[in-house]
Amino acid sequence: MTRKLLEIAADIVEAQASVGQMTADQIELALLKTFGALQKMQKAEEEGVLLDQAKALEEPSVKEKAPEKMEAKDSIQEDKIICMECGAEMRQLTTKHLGSHDLDPREYKKKWGFSLKQPLSAKSLTRARSSAAKKRGLPEALVRFQQERKLKKSQSSSEEPASGEEGAGDKRTRTIRRPKNKKE
Numbered sequence: 001m002t003r004k005l006l007e008i009a010a011d012i013v014e015a016q017a018s019v020g021q022m023t024a025d026q027i028e029l030a031l032l033k034t035f036g037a038l039q040k041m042q043k044a045e046e047e048g049v050l051l052d053q054a055k056a057l058e059e060p061s062v063k064e065k066a067p068e069k070m071e072a073k074d075s076i077q078e079d080k081i082i083c084m085e086c087g088a089e090m091r092q093l094t095t096k097h098l099g100s101h102d103l104d105p106r107e108y109k110k111k112w113g114f115s116l117k118q119p120l121s122a123k124s125l126t127r128a129r130s131s132a133a134k135k136r137g138l139p140e141a142l143v144r145f146q147q148e149r150k151l152k153k154s155q156s157s158s159e160e161p162a163s164g165e166e167g168a169g170d171k172r173t174r175t176i177r178r179p180k181n182k183k184e
């Protein structure tokens, strides 16, 4: 069968070559291309489909997406939080509101699988709060750092004079004096 295909390809290329002027390389290339194309066509024929149809079958024409239930993590959005109990939208899920569902924030988080650290407020609100907290905390940490550095400096500078040159100088003068005394 392959031989038959090759013969067909050769016929096609021969026909092309007879019409235009083709170099040996061009003929070889045309032969390979034609043979490859024939092979594909034959394969498609054996599988009972045309090439175009085969391609079309790979891509599903209609993508149907089943309507999903909202996941807990999706309830906390940029500018709002949605109550998983009643679907109410608000900036912050208050203890008072949760109380209307007989839940406190801790129970609510447990029930819907939130981390206990998860703030029950819109992301933008949580962010605003945490950056405000950081701004408050920064000077404090900076002052503490500066104080610690000062303390370290004063400790190391007070240690140096203790083992300084004064003591060593005394010893030297003493050892020098002794031999002088012997001679005199």
Ligand SMILES: [Zn+2]
Pocket: 083, 084, 085, 086, 087, 088, 097, 101
């Ligand atoms: Zn609610």
